[in-house]
Each structure stands twice: as C-alpha cells, then as structure tokens.
Amino acid sequence: MSAAALAFLSAGFGAGLAVIGAGLGIGKLAAAALEGSARQPTALGDIRTTMIIAAALIEGVTLFAIVVCVLLAIKAG
C-alpha cells in the first residue's frame, strides 16, 4: 500500500473512532442529565445548562481528532 492510501485509510478510521468516543461520552452525559432531572425536576434548568457546557467540551476534544484526520486526508494527496 502506498503512503497516500494508508493516510486516507487512517483518516477514515480515525474519524469513525472519534465519533464512537464522542457518541459514548455524550450519551452517558445525556443519560445522567435525564436521570438527574427526573429525580429533581426543579433542577432542570441548571442541569440543562451544565449538560450543554459539558457536551461542548467533549465535542471540543473530539474535534481535535477530526482536525488530525482532515490534515491526513488533505496532505495525503
């Protein structure tokens, strides 16, 4: 396999793995948020705000990986 082919392959794999990580992380986050707001409906507003902040932070880390994948795909040509 040529270097370009390996780079494209790894870019694709990397993007998929990054999405798995983000999906798992934000899924657990949403589950905890829903359970918390079901136990204490009065805290719904605070829980929702914290959930959005934590989701943005998790997504930030995921996008580090995506940037690496995009770099691989762009520079491999």
Add this chain to the structure above:
Amino acid sequence: MTAASLVTIALTLTLGQAHGAETPERPDAAVAHEAHGEGGHGGGLSEVLMHHVTDGHSLEYPGFCQGELAWNCELDLDEVFGTTRDDAGHAVSGPFVVQLGATTLDMTPTKHVIMMWLASLLLLVVLVGSVRRRSVVPRGLYNFFETLVQFVRTEIAIKNIGERDGDRFVPYLVSAFFFILFVNLFGLIPYAATATGNLAVTLALAVFTFLITQYAAIRAMGVGAWLKHLTGGVAVWLWPIMIPVEILGLFTKPFALTVRLFANMLAGHIVILSLLGLIYALNSQWVALGSVPMALGIFLLELFVAFVQAYIFTMLSSLFIGQGLAHHGHDEAHGEHGHAEPGMGSAGHGSHVAGASPGHG
C-alpha cells in the same frame, strides 16, 4: 414565507455559487482554485471546498461584472490594496507589504480580515445604535443587548471570578463574547466567510485570554508567588522536571481554547459543503432531494453551535481568570496542601472564590 423556506433558498443559492465556482469560465478563477487545491480527487470538488473554507485573497459577490450579471463576481483584494505578487504567490511590494531585512511580511488584508472588519463594524453599529436613548426602563434592541450583557456579567464573570474582581474583567469578557458570536454568525451568511474558522484568529483570541489570565494572576499575588506556583510546591531537586511540565501545562489551556473554537467552526462548514458537494460527486440532481434538507439541518445546528461556542469561550476564559485570582490571599493556607495537579488545577480551587457558588464541575 417561513424561516425554513428562506434558509432553503439561501442554501440553494449557495449551491449556485458552488456550481458557478466550479466551472472555470474565467482564467483568474481557475488560477485561484489551482492555487488552493492540493488533491485533485473528485475533480475540482475538494478544491472548491478548500476554497470556500480557507482564507484567500479575493471576495466573491453576486452582481454585475465584466458586462453581465453573474452569481460570483470576484473582487481581487490584491488589486484593491495594491499588492503585487510574484509567480509563486509571494508578495513583492505594496503599501501593506513590510520588508524586515531578508524576509517580507505580507500584511495585505485577506478575506477573513475583511470579514472580521465587517462583523466588528456591524457589532459597533448595532450596539451603539441601540443605546441611543438612555432610560431607566430599556426598550427594544437595547433591552435585548442589556439582557445579554447582564447574563455575561452575572452568570459568567461574577460566578467564576467573584464579586470583588468580576467587574474588572467584564469589558473583556463581553467584548470576546459578542465578537466571537458576531463573527460566527457572519460565516452563515451566503458569500461571507467564518473568520473564526481560521487558526490565526482563534489563536489571537486565546493569546488575549492567556495574557489577561497571567496579568490578573501576577497582579493578584505578585511575580514571586506566581513563579513559585510554576514550581508546583515540590522539593528543589524535582524542579528541573517540574518547571518544564508546569510551563507546558500553562499553555495547554489556551491551546485547547484555540483548537476547540477553530475546529467547531470549520467542521460545521465542511459538513454543509460536503453534503451539498455530494450532488456533484454523485453527478445526479435527485441527490439534492435528500442532501439539501440534511444540509439545512446541519445549518440550524451551526446556528446553535455559533452561540454555544461563543458562550464556552467566554465561560472558560472567566474560569481561568478566576482560578488565577483564587490564589490571591490564600497562599499561606495553600502552602501545606501542596499542589496535587500541575498548572492552574481543576475547578476545585474555584470554591475559594468569595461569595460565589461553584456551579461548574
């Protein structure tokens, strides 16, 4: 007309622009695409995509040029600002080209710089225009902006920095919030570009946060105590290991701020353009039936992400400033605890902030 149909029309116009840019009717358009494109895969598709999201030296607008109406007339910024380039694309001379000995510094305003200027101008016009009538009971647009500024002050500045010092940093935090918000939203307008999708812009914003954080920390505890924090409270013989690690830890937070904002803005645009580019990659117009609604969905997500990223940047900036200030006056108490983690530590230190409840985990 509903908002959804307006957005769909806007996306379809973007489609027309992408289509118009792909056919090289004019030689300078083709040269501009070739200068940007690196991989020739999928025809000119990746080049068109890169041309739309990266910085460039030309602005595009629909209008009257070369004697006919066109979807994409180009305004060459090099011509406007008088910069001449050689064949390799390097700037040779012009009022914006600075010669520093052997190297030349090309300061010609590019597309993203023009977009930042336009967004700042819009922000100034809207804010100054809405505060014309000062009254005790605010109305209209003034009311809306006062709500936002109040939100930034109460929920972000005072909650993270504390009541005593929070007001000192509100100007910077409000400026950062509104600037990032307006520049992010500007990128969603057809024919405009997202300046925060440029690593240099987000790096500059993160450097501002970094400088203000260190300035606030040094001002609060003095240079000596700040340097002592860099050693991390370990024995002297561990300093050669600890100090580089702590200095590195000092830079991870601005780095994370940079890449988070940059990648979020860039990824959204690339997804929208890729979805619309599927129509050309699969070479069938029926793909548009599925592709344009999906691109519309991602477009609405991008609207949401624009607000969230501005909020996250401002909130994390205030959190870092608050963590730096939290050591003010508490050094004696902290001496025996030592420091469990490198750098500015986790949000656990935030609980020492006077009068504020730590609502962030």
